[in-house]
Amino acid sequence: MQETSITTKDAIELLEKIETLHPTDIAKVLKKIKKESIEEFQEVLSKIPEELLGEVLLELPENTKELAYEALSIDKLTDAIEELDTDDATDIIQEIAEYDQEKADEILNSLEEEDQQDIKWLQRYEDDVAGAFMQTELFSAKVTETIKESIERLKIAKANDELENIHQVYITDENGHLVNAINLEDLIIYDFDKTYKEILDNIEATNRPISVSVNEDIDEVVKMFEQYDLSVIAVVGYKGRLLGRITSDDIIDIIEQNATDQIYQLAGINEDYEHDDNVLTTTKKRGVWLFVNLFTAMLAASVVGLFEATIESLVALAILMPIVASMGGNAGTQSLATMIRQLALGKVDDDNSKEIVKKEVLVAISNGLIFGILAGIVAAVWFNNLMLGVVILLAMIANLLVAGFFGSVIPLILKKIDIDPAVGSSVVLTTLTDIVGFFAFLGIATILLIN
Numbered sequence: 371m372q373e374t375s376i377t378t379k380d381a382i383e384l385l386e387k388i389e390t391l392h393p394t395d396i397a398k399v400l401k402k403i404k405k406e407s408i409e410e411f412q413e414v415l416s417k418i419p420e421e422l423l424g425e426v427l428l429e430l431p432e433n434t435k436e437l438a439y440e441a442l443s444i445d446k447l448t449d450a451i452e453e454l455d456t457d458d459a460t461d462i463i464q465e466i467a468e469y470d471q472e473k474a475d476e477i478l479n480s481l482e483e484e485d486q487q488d489i490k491w492l493q494r495y496e497d498d499v500a501g502a503f504m505q506t507e508l509f510s511a512k513v514t515e516t517i518k519e520s521i522e523r524l525k526i527a528k529a530n531d532e533l534e535n536i537h538q539v540y541i542t543d544e545n546g547h548l549v550n551a552i553n554l555e556d557l558i559i560y561d562f563d564k565t566y567k568e569i570l571d572n573i574e575a576t577n578r579p580i581s582v583s584v585n586e587d588i589d590e591v592v593k594m595f596e597q598y599d600l601s602v603i604a605v606v607g608y609k610g611r612l613l614g615r616i617t618s619d620d621i622i623d624i625i626e627q628n629a630t631d632q633i634y635q636l637a638g639i640n641e642d643y644e645h646d647d648n649v650l651t652t653t654k655k656r657g658v659w660l661f662v663n664l665f666t667a668m669l670a671a672s673v674v675g676l677f678e679a680t681i682e683s684l685v686a687l688a689i690l691m692p693i694v695a696s697m698g699g700n701a702g703t704q705s706l707a708t709m710i711r712q713l714a715l716g717k718v719d720d721d722n723s724k725e726i727v728k729k730e731v732l733v734a735i736s737n738g739l740i741f742g743i744l745a746g747i748v749a750a751v752w753f754n755n756l757m758l759g760v761v762i763l764l765a766m767i768a769n770l771l772v773a774g775f776f777g778s779v780i781p782l783i784l785k786k787i788d789i790d791p792a793v794g795s796s797v798v799l800t801t802l803t804d805i806v807g808f809f810a811f812l813g814i815a816t817i818l819l820i821n
Contacts, residue, residue: 393425504614698769698803705777734774742766
């Protein structure tokens with residue numbers, strides 16, 4: 371009798387206890403199954419209950435989603451999407467459209483009329499504004515409504531799984547404009563027979579809701595969540611009309627994605643291809659930046675070539691030369707990372723940018739002096755040559771000064787011309803510190819030691 375494979379065992383075990391697992395855990399097991407057998411992955415995926423399937427699809431890696439969308443039928447995807455909040459449903463519809471527009475349209479047309487309208491409405495917004503991340507499901511009440519009436523509606527909505535993660539009731543006027551908000555934990559202290567209008571005056575001073583425009587840049591929304599320690603924020607349209615809400619889970623995803631993008635871009639890596647299992651594809655994409663780096667390294671090497679006679683005259687220079695370039699590169703990377711992060715957090719503007727650059731330059735000079743003295747002492751003792759120590763001291767100060775200045779200025783320049791500061795900054799900076807480091811060290815050595 372043939373022994374059951376490990377993949378099959380994982381699949382059987384997953385399906386047996388799937389109702390008790392979180393969608394994230396299900397997605398992890400599916401990813402493992404997919405690596406071993408695509409056919410088994412597709413089979414298990416088709417057996418996941420619709421009430422879980424949508425959340426699972428959202429948790430799958432990008433390179434696995436296309437395979438999942440292709441494997442699942444239109445009916446299965448439609449049922450799964452109907453279980454999701456409007457923001458998540460819109461995300462899946464748009465992802466399917468990237469692979470198969472016809473299939474996405476057919477799924478959208480299969481949804482209930484109200485869901486179709488909500489998704490089509492959300493699809494109008496650009497990817498970087500609040501409207502693209504909001505969900506229309508929320509708990510709201512008119513000012514003329516009693517608390518009891520609104521609570522009864524909330525009970526029905528919860529019973530029908532129409533609402534989740536409800537923390538407050540948004541109070542609107544008769545035209546749907548946001549007036550106020552009350553946390554559910556505070557709502558229970560009021561007389562349920564009173565209308566919201568009757569209790570509004572008592573809470574207006576302390577419970578004014580924080581809201582954002584539907585066209586607000588999503589990065590600004592993220593800053594508001596961090597600044598005010600929010601779990602949810604209301605999204606409003608023209609004249610403050612309540613349209614939806616953005617919850618903290620979406621904000622966490624955005625923060626994580628932004629951080630991931632910055633790390634990859636600093637290294638010259640395309641995230642999309644890092645999730646691809648194809649070694650050849652990933653190699654090609656990384657090779658683009660490595661080719662650029664090879665070219666810049668040759669520029670630095672050509673500078674060294676200018677001082678060939680100097681190096682031949684004093685071999686110690688060849689031994690010490692990498693120290694200056696390496697220290698400059700590391701110092702520059704520190705300034706670069708600091709500036710890019712502060713730009714991402716919105717802490718740098720025209721008013722304080724000069725002060726930040728000045729600080730980075732002063733820090734660089736200070737470190738150049740400290741570590742230049744240390745390196746100079748070591749070099750002088752090592753090679754029994756005091757002037758060699760002076761050379762490395764002066765070169766270290768010069769290179770760290772350049773590293774601190776350009777490490778803070780390059781991101782500002784790229785930001786001014788609407789280029790992501792994280793893209794390509796490290797390559798430019800490394801080239802500058804290598805060239806300046808080699809030129810300063812060998813140039814000063816030529817003047818002080820050779821001539």
